[in-house]
Amino acid sequence: MSARTRLPAVLLAALLTGACGTAITPTATPATTSTPTTTTSTTTESAPATARQVDDDGFAAIRGTSVALRAPEGMEVDDDLPGLRRPDNRTTIVVTTTFLPEGKSAAVALDEAAAEYAAAGGTDRGTVYEPPRRTTAAGHPAVAAIGRQGTDADAFTEVSVQFVADGYLVRLTAAAEPSDPLSADDLLAALSGARWTTPPGPGVEVTAAPGYQRVWRPQEVWLSTDGTDVMGVPKLVASRATGLLTVPVEERRAYAEDWFANLPTKSRADSVTEVSIGGHNGYEMIGYGPYTTFFTMLFTYDGCILVVGDFDAAEHPDQVPVLRTMTRSVVPV
Template structure:
């Protein structure tokens, strides 16, 4: 994944329902991803302890507030039947200068696009977290369900950009300051804690697979080249009855704002969903599949420039249709 995509993901982590606000009679709470939980996990959620615990699939450890617990599927911390969570995402910076990476990431959090999504954050404060350069900011996000508290940190740890996003639902007993202490007190380990994202795809010929804490990416290697990303939903996703409309809306509200020209019903790994094809705001061919699990969805999406890279749809479909649950 290109680093530019990471900065887009940082904003998406703050967006309600991953940008979806379907009016279905069910309340949508702020979600944390491209992304409810992953379809499965190899680790059970830890009981609330108030102790410091490692976050699965990351090198981050956090103090777990009373009443919350480690949720491997996020990965992060959650509270049962609540929109309150702390989600940790790690992504390689691929050699980009640390300060430049942090500045770009921080700018995305207070951008006009973020404000259009109801996100109002203070100017990020520069500090050190876990011994590394970092930015920390807080504020609110307005959605149909109410006004949620937000705390967000960007940490440049070694060659890794760590994004930690805290969300507090209305009426939550924990406060913004509580979450600031949890996040600013993060610790860094040499190795990632174990855990599974819950699914996998087989890379098509010429594509390289790379797994991060919140997604798996497949690309051809060149900057700006064809890429495909697969990610589970995160946070509390309450799906509407009209799942087709939900999938199309989710597709349209990704950072490149594509439009779906065709929508086809599919079944992958025993999960029903919809396959979409269209163009994004830069004229690139955009492809996506959303399949629904018992607790949310898996979103597979990619784009490419036909004039430069030829028709990648066969490769994209081959990878998407190879989906297996783990």
């Protein structure tokens, strides 16, 4: 299947766009080559930067986020940002989202955002900001700041807006080159008028093995031995993708192997096992090496369930039996 869609599930820092819905990236380490063993018996590419069809209200979804923006005239979606870009100059609008630390309130996060803009004489990455203002964006309380970046002769106008929604700190940053027709007020209106769609939850539950703790994440079940996402620590992440095209039975193994091949930790699986968990059939794959990767894809009537775990084999005892036990406990919700 060639169509790929993206649902948010992050194993460490980067995102790997996947076909059956979720984006999961284990701890990166050089791939090794081995011959897979099996107990049973299409590489796809991400979309290039391009204009995207907008909805009836003129809003375009920003890939990898829950934000939609009404593109100012002449700007189009650029998935590489992610955000919007004017193709004939350097004007951009960039969307970033980060997890709000557990226990931190939206009010505290916005106070910190305001302090960020006001700190160090109002400079940030070479941008001189006016005093921040309180506003709203996507229907949420927000902090906004307007600034200038660069010398007087060729200074960019920069507008930044931050708000909190569903456990995420969302930052929208617009930068317009001097010749751009958009004013600072135009950019502020575009950012403040953003839409936010509440992202789906994990869609699954997993029983934690002894010694594993839940790490707070809004869109996946994330378990690790120390309750953190520190690199190399044994971990398991699970998420469910729904509302997607189903994969024909005869294509499922190749489909799962393609997914595994795109994980940075391994180029191919050392073992492939057909499994059935909770009435859902799929494949378990293991790649051994400095970082051992444990991967399971289960196919549902409307998508799939993805489970990925990894650990530093030099620092921790074999976790494969534990990761397998937790995977066998996966229940769709």
